[in-house]
Amino acid sequence: MIIRSPIVVTMDGSPVNNGAVVVTEDRIVDVGQFDQIRARNSGEIFDLGERAILPGLINAHCHLDYTCLRGKIPPQRSFTDWIRAINAQKSELSPEDYVASIKEGFAEAKRFGTTTIADLTAFPELIPDIPVPIRTWWFAELIDIRAPEHANEIVDSAIESVRSSPEFAASSPVSKRFRRRGIAALQTASWGLAPHALFTASKNLFKRCEEIAEREHVLLTTHLAESREEMEMFREGSGPLYEFLEGIGRPMDDCGNKTPLQVFVGASGSRPLPWIVAHLNELTEGDFGLLQQFNPKFHIVHCPRSHDYFEHSPFELDRVRSLGFNVCLGTDSLASNDTLSLFDEMRAFQKQFPTVSGEEILKMVTANPARALHQENALGKIRSGAFADLIAVPVNGPGLFEEIVAFTGEPWMMMAGRVQ
Numbered sequence: 001m002i003i004r005s006p007i008v009v010t011m012d013g014s015p016v017n018n019g020a021v022v023v024t025e026d027r028i029v030d031v032g033q034f035d036q037i038r039a040r041n042s043g044e045i046f047d048l049g050e051r052a053i054l055p056g057l058i059n060a061h062c063h064l065d066y067t068c069l070r071g072k073i074p075p076q077r078s079f080t081d082w083i084r085a086i087n088a089q090k091s092e093l094s095p096e097d098y099v100a101s102i103k104e105g106f107a108e109a110k111r112f113g114t115t116t117i118a119d120l121t122a123f124p125e126l127i128p129d130i131p132v133p134i135r136t137w138w139f140a141e142l143i144d145i146r147a148p149e150h151a152n153e154i155v156d157s158a159i160e161s162v163r164s165s166p167e168f169a170a171s172s173p174v175s176k177r178f179r180r181r182g183i184a185a186l187q188t189a190s191w192g193l194a195p196h197a198l199f200t201a202s203k204n205l206f207k208r209c210e211e212i213a214e215r216e217h218v219l220l221t222t223h224l225a226e227s228r229e230e231m232e233m234f235r236e237g238s239g240p241l242y243e244f245l246e247g248i249g250r251p252m253d254d255c256g257n258k259t260p261l262q263v264f265v266g267a268s269g270s271r272p273l274p275w276i277v278a279h280l281n282e283l284t285e286g287d288f289g290l291l292q293q294f295n296p297k298f299h300i301v302h303c304p305r306s307h308d309y310f311e312h313s314p315f316e317l318d319r320v321r322s323l324g325f326n327v328c329l330g331t332d333s334l335a336s337n338d339t340l341s342l343f344d345e346m347r348a349f350q351k352q353f354p355t356v357s358g359e360e361i362l363k364m365v366t367a368n369p370a371r372a373l374h375q376e377n378a379l380g381k382i383r384s385g386a387f388a389d390l391i392a393v394p395v396n397g398p399g400l401f402e403e404i405v406a407f408t409g410e411p412w413m414m415m416a417g418r419v420q
């Protein structure tokens with residue numbers, strides 16, 4: 001199929017005017033100017049009219065588990081109070097509620113142009129019950145705060161649950177045509193591990209996850225340095241989060257003299273591991289020195305609307321970017337956000353950082369998260385060999401990227417080569 005568009009926004013060089021994208025099976029096989037594309041390809045032409053075509057969007061951090069909590073938790077006085085509030089809500093939910101919530105979340109994310117999602121689920125045992133309508137990285141979210149002596153079993157049992165999903169059991173279909181060109185298969189679903197945060201997952205749990213990530217070549221993600229209370233807990237050994245966690249029996253001997261980033265380095269060691277780190281709002285001057293030394297750098301996810309909801313300290317975008325960190329956007333969950341639309345998220349980001357260009361913002365939901373997921377040639381760009389996960393939005397004037405960021409509504413979508 002030849003998809004014709006007045007502007008192909010490749011995110012892999014300059015946009016192509018009067019362009020076209022050729023799709024065979026689930027892949028992009030050619031991209032360029034329409035006349036040249038037509039001269040070297042045959043097949044049905046699908047004309048997008050006045051719509052720009054761009055890569056499908058990638059949500060680098062969310063929790064579809066809590067889609068059903070939209071509007072249920074008003075902003076609290078403290079991050080710790082929010083944890084109490086979400087725990088109270090969660091105690092009312094059954095496994096069936098979570099399955100429905102995750103399915104609803106997938107549908108909403110997809111409706112707003114998300115074709116790939118990094119989803120942290122606290123219920124890996126539910127994964128086999130949930131068909132994925134978009135490309136999904138399931139991260140098993142792990143907490144051992146009430147049983148740190150069972151860290152290894154908690155990790156191993158989560159992996160067993162994930163692996164029992166038919167999606168991971170089946171061998172990935174990839175046609176001979178692509179095998180010959182050396183393009184590896186990527187299943188619609190992949191998995192990874194998410195020790196929840198330093199304040200809920202023990203050092204041993206982090207270590208076990210890292211061992212498995214090295215052995216199985218899977219990705220890791222965690223929440224780090226999100227709130228002022230987390231900083232206070234680790235650095236001062238005091239504050240609401242410290243008191244709350246001490247009250248439920250967490251050993252607090254890692255608190256009182258290190259920043260969260262220093263504790264993370266201690267827990268994680270110095271091995272190069274595929275970490276995607278959410279938040280990183282709380283950093284001291286010393287932490288910036290530490291960040292400079294990271295090699296390779298981990299990837300960072302900023303969640304603009306969740307950040308506003310919690311009134312976290314300003315995200316130091318310029319400083320982390322100047323140190324070479326790859327910054328992506330995520331929606332976080334609907335327990336601290338209103339929608340799963342990455343267009344809404346891009347606009348919230350633009351309000352926080354009005355000097356960042358529309359093109360840079362769009363990169364944070366396409367090419368940048370593709371890198372974080374180790375898929376820089378397969379996702380987030382329109383290029384030959386990449387997956388045909390595409391969306392299209394109306395454009396009619398100059399300021400192409402600003403117009404894309406301003407888009408409200410439901411875009412046209414192609415998922416894995418199929419018009420949706």
Ligand SMILES: [Zn+2]
Nearest residue numbers: 223278332333
């Ligand atoms: Zn989160």
